[in-house]
Amino acid sequence: MDLHFGDSKPTDEEKAAVDALLGPPESSWEGADRSDADLRWARGGREARERRDLLLPGLHAVNDRIGWISEGALHYLCRRLTVPPAEAYGVATFYAMFSVGPRPATVLHVCTDLACAAAGAAELCAGTEARLGPGSGASVQRSPCLGLCERAPAALAIRAGDPVRTAVAAPATVEAAVLAASAPDSADEEPPAAMAVPQAGDPSLTLLGRVGVVDPASLDDYRAHGGYTALRRAFELGPAGVIREVTDSGLVGRGGAAFPTGRKWQATASQPDRPHYLVCNADESEPGTFKDRVLMEGDPFSLIEAMTIAGYATGAHQGYLYLRGEYPRALRRLEHALAQARARGLLGDDVLGQGYAFDIEIRRGAGAYICGEETALFNSIEGYRGEPRSKPPFPVEKGLFGKPTVENNVETLVNVLPILTMGAPAYAAIGTGRSTGPKLFCVSGSVDRPGVYELPFGATLGDLLTLAGVRGRLRAVLLGGAAGGFVRPDELGIPLTFEGTREAGTTLGSGVVMAFDDTVPLPRLLLRIAEFFRDESCGQCVPCRVGTVRQEEALHRIAERTGAAAADDIALLREVGRAMRDASICGLGQTAWNAVESAIDRLGAYE
Amino acid sequence: MTVIPLGVPRRLLEFTLDGEPVRAPEGSTILDACRAVGKDVPTLCEGDTLTPKNACRVCVVEVEGARTLVPACSRKAESGMEVRTDTERARHSRKIVLELLASSVDLSTTPKVAGWIKEYEAKPDRFGPDAARLNEEPKVDNELYVRDYDKCILCYKCVDACGEQWQNTFAISVAGRGFDARIAVEHDAPLTDSACVYCGNCIEVCPTGALSFKSEFDMRAAGTWDEAAQTETTTVCAYCGVGCNLTLHVQDNEIVKVTSPHDNPVTHGNLCIKGRFGYQHVQNRD
Ligand SMILES: Cc1cc2nc3c(=O)[nH]c(=O)nc-3n(C[C@H](O)[C@H](O)[C@H](O)COP(=O)(O)O)c2cc1C
Ligand code: SF4
Ligand code: SF4
Ligand code: SF4
Ligand code: FES
Ligand code: FES
Numbered sequence: 001m002d003l004h005f006g007d008s009k010p011t012d013e014e015k016a017a018v019d020a021l022l023g024p025p026e027s028s029w030e031g032a033d034r035s036d037a038d039l040r041w042a043r044g045g046r047e048a049r050e051r052r053d054l055l056l057p058g059l060h061a062v063n064d065r066i067g068w069i070s071e072g073a074l075h076y077l078c079r080r081l082t083v084p085p086a087e088a089y090g091v092a093t094f095y096a097m098f099s100v101g102p103r104p105a106t107v108l109h110v111c112t113d114l115a116c117a118a119a120g121a122a123e124l125c126a127g128t129e130a131r132l133g134p135g136s137g138a139s140v141q142r143s144p145c146l147g148l149c150e151r152a153p154a155a156l157a158i159r160a161g162d163p164v165r166t167a168v169a170a171p172a173t174v175e176a177a178v179l180a181a182s183a184p185d186s187a188d189e190e191p192p193a194a195m196a197v198p199q200a201g202d203p204s205l206t207l208l209g210r211v212g213v214v215d216p217a218s219l220d221d222y223r224a225h226g227g228y229t230a231l232r233r234a235f236e237l238g239p240a241g242v243i244r245e246v247t248d249s250g251l252v253g254r255g256g257a258a259f260p261t262g263r264k265w266q267a268t269a270s271q272p273d274r275p276h277y278l279v280c281n282a283d284e285s286e287p288g289t290f291k292d293r294v295l296m297e298g299d300p301f302s303l304i305e306a307m308t309i310a311g312y313a314t315g316a317h318q319g320y321l322y323l324r325g326e327y328p329r330a331l332r333r334l335e336h337a338l339a340q341a342r343a344r345g346l347l348g349d350d351v352l353g354q355g356y357a358f359d360i361e362i363r364r365g366a367g368a369y370i371c372g373e374e375t376a377l378f379n380s381i382e383g384y385r386g387e388p389r390s391k392p393p394f395p396v397e398k399g400l401f402g403k404p405t406v407e408n409n410v411e412t413l414v415n416v417l418p419i420l421t422m423g424a425p426a427y428a429a430i431g432t433g434r435s436t437g438p439k440l441f442c443v444s445g446s447v448d449r450p451g452v453y454e455l456p457f458g459a460t461l462g463d464l465l466t467l468a469g470v471r472g473r474l475r476a477v478l479l480g481g482a483a484g485g486f487v488r489p490d491e492l493g494i495p496l497t498f499e500g501t502r503e504a505g506t507t508l509g510s511g512v513v514m515a516f517d518d519t520v521p522l523p524r525l526l527l528r529i530a531e532f533f534r535d536e537s538c539g540q541c542v543p544c545r546v547g548t549v550r551q552e553e554a555l556h557r558i559a560e561r562t563g564a565a566a567a568d569d570i571a572l573l574r575e576v577g578r579a580m581r582d583a584s585i586c587g588l589g590q591t592a593w594n595a596v597e598s599a600i601d602r603l604g605a606y607e
Numbered sequence: 608m609t610v611i612p613l614g615v616p617r618r619l620l621e622f623t624l625d626g627e628p629v630r631a632p633e634g635s636t637i638l639d640a641c642r643a644v645g646k647d648v649p650t651l652c653e654g655d656t657l658t659p660k661n662a663c664r665v666c667v668v669e670v671e672g673a674r675t676l677v678p679a680c681s682r683k684a685e686s687g688m689e690v691r692t693d694t695e696r697a698r699h700s701r702k703i704v705l706e707l708l709a710s711s712v713d714l715s716t717t718p719k720v721a722g723w724i725k726e727y728e729a730k731p732d733r734f735g736p737d738a739a740r741l742n743e744e745p746k747v748d749n750e751l752y753v754r755d756y757d758k759c760i761l762c763y764k765c766v767d768a769c770g771e772q773w774q775n776t777f778a779i780s781v782a783g784r785g786f787d788a789r790i791a792v793e794h795d796a797p798l799t800d801s802a803c804v805y806c807g808n809c810i811e812v813c814p815t816g817a818l819s820f821k822s823e824f825d826m827r828a829a830g831t832w833d834e835a836a837q838t839e840t841t842t843v844c845a846y847c848g849v850g851c852n853l854t855l856h857v858q859d860n861e862i863v864k865v866t867s868p869h870d871n872p873v874t875h876g877n878l879c880i881k882g883r884f885g886y887q888h889v890q891n892r893d
Contacts, residue, residue, distance in 0.1 A: 003777070004802030006793070071794050084777030085793035086802065087770075093782040100794065368784070385781065390661055390681055539761065539781070539788030541662050543700070546707035549739050549786050557735070572733060579703035582676045582696060583664040590675060 003084055005075045014073035017065035017162075021057055022080050031079045050082040053401075055383035059092055060325075060364055067107070067160030068099040083383065094385045094538075096143075096367030097158075097325050106138035106159040108181040109326065110172075111152070113145035113287045114478070115444040117528055118520050119152035119171065127174030128155070128181070138181040144369065144532055145287035146170075146326050149444035149514075150196045150451045156326060157181040166328040190329060193298030196290065198449040198468070206418050206430075206438045207411065208454045211298030216333050219340040222301040228346065230420040234309045235354045237420075242313040243269060246416060248424035250436035255281055255372075255409030256483070256510045257587075258498050261416075264406055267396040269314045271404035278311040278319040279381075279400055279407040283365050283372035285324055286481040287532060288512035291440040291452045292410035296323075296330040299414075300337040304360060306413035308351060309420065311358045314406045319360040322377050325367050334362060369536040373586050374407045375399075376538065387538045388586035409510070411440055431457030435497035439511060443468040445478075446517040455496065462492030464513060472517035476603050480509025482529050483591035485598030506598065522605045523559045526596050530555050533592035544589025547580040551593060558606055566606040573600075622688040637668060637679040637690055648692055649701060649723045651708075652762035653680035654812050656875045657772050660763040665704050665723070668692045676700055702727040710738050711786075713758045716816030716827075739786065745824070748797040751805050751884045753824040756789055758817035765790060765809035765818060773877055778802040779809065807883035811866060811876050820864040820884075833858060841868060844882040849874075851882050855889075862886045 010018070010031075019025070025032035058077045062069050069092050078085045092098050110128060112121045125142060132138045138157070148154035151170035157180040159165040167184035169176040180187040194200040194212025201212065215221040222228075234242045247262025268276055280303065284292040296303055307319045323331055338360055341347045349357045363381050365371050371380045375389035378400045399405025415437055419427045428436045435457035441464055444450045448469030455464060461477065474489040485506040487494060494504045501508045516525065530552040539545045554573050558566040577593030584590045599605040617632040624640060631640040641648050652663040659680045667676035671689035676697055684690075691697070705724050709731035714720045724731070745755035763781065770777045778801050782791040792801035810818040819827075826832040837858045844851045851874045854866045865883050869876040 006800065074793070084770075084780075084802065086778055086780040086791070089791070089793040089795075090780035090782045094784050390678070392683075534785060537785040539783070539785040540660070540763075542664050542704050542707055542760070545761070545786055545788070546711050547703070550707065550710075550734050553734065553738060575699070576703055576707070579700040579707075583667045583700035583704060584675070585661070585664075 003078070003082065005079055005085060006071070008071040008075055010070070010072040010076040014062055014066060014070065015076060017061045018058055018073070018077050018080060021061045022051075022054065025080060029079075031076050052081055052083050052383035053381060054081055055083055055088060055091055056363065056366065056380060059088075059095075059098055060366065063098050063160070063366075064164040065160060065162055067105040068101065068103050070100075070102075074100070081383075087384075091383065091385055094368060095325075095365075098366055104137050104139045105161065106157060106181050106184075108132065108138055108140050108177060109143035109146060109156045109158070110140055110177065111144070111146045111148070111154045111156075112142045112528070113149075113532065114482070114514055114525060114528060115145070115149035115288060115450075116153040117524070118445055118516060121153045124153045124155065124172055124174060124177060128177045131174060131178045132181055136182070143326075144535065145285070145289075147284055147290040147293050147324065149288055149290055149442065151191075152444065152450075155180060156328075157184050157187070158328075159184050168329070193294050196294045196451045197298070198451045199453060205454050207295070207414055207440060208298075208452065210302065211294060214299060214301075216298055216300050217336055219301060219337070219344060219346075222299075226421070227301055228305055228352075230417040231305050231309055231312075231346075231352065233420045234312055235352065235356075239269060239313045239315065242309060242420070245419055245424045246313070249419040249427040250434075251412065251415055251419060251427075252435070252498065253409055254411035254415070254439070254510065256286070256480075258508070261408065261412055264396060264408075265310070265314050268404045268406045271397060273397075273404055274315075275318065275403055276314055276316040277400040277403055277405040278307060278314060278316040279374075279377065279405055280307055280319065280321045280410060280413060281372060281374065281377060281407055282321055282323045282327075282330070282410050283369075283377065284327075284410070285365075285369040285372050286483065286510050286512065287529075288444060288478065288481045288514045289442050289510050290444075291442050291511060293327055293330055294452045295410055295414055295440075296327070297333055300330075300333045301341070302414050302417055303334070303410055304337055304341050304347070306416045307360055308347065308358055309416055310406060310408060310413055312351075312356055316406065317357050317359075319358065320381055320400065321360055321362045322371070322381060323362055323364055325365045331362065331364065338362070368538075369532075370538045370586075370588055373588065376586070377407065378405070385538070387540045388588075390585060411511075432495075432497050432499070434499045439496065441496070441511045441513050443513045443515070445515040446471045446474070446520070447515050457497045458500075459496050460492060461487070461494045461496060461513070464496065465492060465515060468513075468515075470515055470517075472519065474515060475518040475520065476516045476522065476599070478512065478514040478516070478595065480507040481512035481514075482532055482595055483507075483587070484509040484512060485594050486603050487598070488602055491602075507594075522599060522603065523555070526599055526605060527552065527555050527559060529595050530592075533588065537588060537592075541583075541585045541589060543580045543582075544584045544586075544592065547576050547584075547589065548592050550576050551580075551596065555596065562606045570600060570606060573597075620684055620686045622684055622686060622690065624690050625692055631684050635684050637670075637677070637682050637684050637688075638666060640684050640690075641679060641692060646692060648679050649719070650680055651717070651720070651760060651814055652764065654764050654814070656869050657764055657767045657812060660767070662763055663704065663708070663760060665701050667697050667700050667704075669694045669697050698727060702729045705729040706731045706733065708760055710734050710740070712741050712760055712815075714760075714815065716758060716819075717760075717814060743789075746798070747821070747824070749799050749805075750821055751880075752807060752810055753819055753821055754790075754798070755817050755819065755824070758815045759790060760815055760817075761788060761790070762814060764812040764814065768808045768812045769803075773875070774804075774806055774808050776802055776804050776806070778804070805880040805884060806878060807865075807880070808877050810883075811878075822863050826858075826863065832863075837863065844878070846881040846885065851878055853878065853882055855886070862890060
């Protein structure tokens with residue numbers, strides 16, 4: 001590889017930001033001042049091997065400190081990591097949270113997604129934009145769902161500097177959002193995670209039982225509340241025993257695809273190729289989803305314990321926790337929890353003195369829903385654009401760094417703790433025959449008590465909405481998020497199980513339940529969904545890259561029309577939708593038409 | 608004595624293609640098998656010497672038991688597979704893909720696509736006059752080649768050819784995301800400020816004419832480009848000892864562009880700047 005770096009130089013601050021992550025450069029080949037030794041010695045060959053997987057952390061380091069990524073900073077980072085600048089530019093421009101052009105140090109991300117739109121996001125945007133004009137040192141950026149839907153409308157301020165500062169305003173008034181942007185340090189504290197759990201304190205809760213009960217910053221408190229008993233049990237059972245329990249429990253993935261977890265673990269564990277990796281998918285960018293955030297903020301040690309068990313069972317010694325970039329509080333809590341676990345021998349060379357080595361690294365996403373797709377996530381960690389890979393080969397065989405990898409959702413992993421503590425049969429007795437265990441639901445929109453609910457599989461949609469308290473005249477419920485589908489108010493008897501929703505011609509997805517009363521204009525909602533997919537498409541394949549644009553255009557054309565006037569465009573939408581579903585590379589393009597189709601067919605959106 | 612490489616013996620797989628049993632060597636793609644039996648499947652992003660990115664999706668076929676259609680150019684054939692290449696479902700997706708592409712980019716210099724548009728009855732105008740298009744001005748920033756991304760279908764072939772599959776220069780990559788994704792050098796700079804070494808290997812693989820010789824670009828603009836009147840002569844590059852094969856495209860006794868045979872076992876179509884662009888000395892008649 002013959003790299004060309006041009007002659008743009010980093011500023012001292014940009015260099016310091018990169019060096020804080022990578023250490024000082026060793027030679028002028030890496031961007032240090034030229035010394036006599038450099039004249040006679042060049043780092044090349046294997047010595048200069050790329051450290052490409054540090055590209056995303058490096059881009060974060062610069063963006064966090066400066067607020068944007070200049071040519072000089074990018075070139076310096078490339079030199080340090082042996083990455084071609086064109087490729088690094090391709091990566092930097094892939095993520096919504098990075099900018100390659102100058103911008104104010106503070107960016108206020110204002111959510112314009114479904115729950116927030118219904119709660120007045122448009123006014124919030126207009127109001128904050130009017131107040132934070134040029135010269136205010138802050139810019140307003142319209143954002144997809146920030147994962148704070150239970151407190152809609154939401155805004156997140158990020159101020160670059162050392163250290164970077166963040167503040168959340170939710171539910172946000174214009175005043176609160178402007179305060180967060182202009183003085184993030186003095187903005188109001190966020191309410192505790194338990195505020196997002198309306199059932200908090202209910203002793204029957206399994207997954208959410210510790211949220212609001214334990215101190216998320218204290219390992220001792222976690223242990224006092226049953227923490228690390230599941231890991232001890234795992235060591236008693238041995239890896240094969242753990243996989244057997246997980247398989248017998250009937251646990252299926254909670255990330256949206258509902259794949260049997262035991263089978264995935266078994267398939268990875270049995271791969272002869274080494275090393276194996278464990279990846280926890282904490283990217284949670286599906287509009288309407290915030291359950292993983294609440295778990296990580298309210299009970300961070302449980303995820304670390306669960307990842308340790310998953311790593312042990314599948315033969316991995318390194319775990320990656322891929323956390324969505326818009327979750328600063330979850331990041332702080334998890335970093336703290338990891339440090340405590342390491343200090344106490346619960347991570348590291350010899351976990352619990354059992355001779356098993358395991359550690360976890362957090363990788364921060366940077367604003368790209370597609371990075372939640374499992375193979376796009378691998379590319380993102382490896383320092384490539386977050387584009388999905390074609391399958392086969394599947395991750396269990398060739399995943400992260402081309403090695404056998406288990407990837408699981410946060411909620412899926414946390415379920416492993418009760419499986420081990422109560423035993424597979426007792427766990428499998430919860431829920432229904434095909435959908436076992438407890439399930440988290442993220443309820444938002446027109447309800448009195450939005451939040452994360454835990455119910456055994458099999459409760460009906462009506463049961464859940466009764467708990468949450470439907471407000472006003474219910475017009476529609478979006479099940480499964482933007483990739484899911486709408487159902488009618490007369491369909492509340494649908495059982496919340498994977499098989500029950502499938503029979504009803506819809507999907508449970510990751511457990512999103514968004515309620516909309518009749519004040520919410522459906523066509524606007526559908527436009528927002530179309531805009532989301534158009535914005536989040538990685539752009540790799542034609543059906544999705546262009547199809548999502550054509551879908552949004554058609555919805556714009558019929559926004560004000562019904563009946564015969566809309567018929568042609570609806571026919572066109574169906575044709576394009578069918579090809580997107582059939583011919584797109586990944587789940588994003590394949591599901592981008594689901595919600596719109598269901599609104600047309602089940603709700604009669606344009607009749 | 609000439610040594611004929613036999614390669615490792617490969618097992619044959621048996622599967623059905625449109626109801627007929629076929630056998631293909633292990634490791635072949637569905638497309639390989641189709642071509643071996645003379646079945647035509649349209650392709651755009653697939654190339655003979657690069658690993659296809661399977662991004663265009665015009666080659667999709669139906670595989671029994673698969674939830675979605677699969678790209679024939681990339682999916683390896685497996686024993687017992689039942690593949691259908693010409694079902695209504697596959698034809699529908701191909702038609703829509705052709706419409707989506709033709710409505711957003713200029714396919715006027717993409718070979719074969721006009722025929723497929725007719726065959727699949729694709730109507731790219733259906734999306735109305737306001738349908739978003741790329742609408743990019745050609746980038747003319749050097750004397751050797753022109754980048755006209757209005758014709759780019761984002762097949763990733765130039766990126767792969769410039770990067771690890773051929774040239775190892777990594778001067779271009781995909782930047783941005785979604786409909787805004789574009790092939791670009793770092794910071795979207797002019798080519799002359801980039802790492803480009805002007806080997807022209809990206810032009811060699813570009814399936815749409817988005818990348819072309821400046822000579823071809825100028826002649827097309829002047830209306831003098833006439834492929835039918837051109838002759839092609841393959842010869843050996845005289846510049847250095849590597850001995851690459853050059854194919855000279857000659858119109859009216861002038862070399863108008865230089866390509867390289869992809870089936871050459873040593874170079875696979877790769878050239879360097881001298882072989883690709885340094886042909887002026889041949890026609891210097893003073
Ligand atoms: C476009 C797209 C986005 C996704 N986003 C997420 C996500 O944010 N979190 C998640 O856990 N899974 C997400 N998934 C599903 C993952 O690809 C994968 O199926 C899941 O993480 C596997 O974990 P599980 O078996 O525990 O469910 C997404 C899938 C697609 C296609
Ligand atoms: S379906 Fe969309 S997101 Fe998925 S690979 Fe294709 S373009 Fe990218
Ligand atoms: S410029 Fe040509 S080779 Fe490159 S991606 Fe576009 S169409 Fe493909
Ligand atoms: S194309 Fe370049 S490398 Fe090949 S023979 Fe000519 S001068 Fe040598
Ligand atoms: S935070 Fe705004 S919709 Fe989720
Ligand atoms: S030729 Fe197969 S996807 Fe493009």
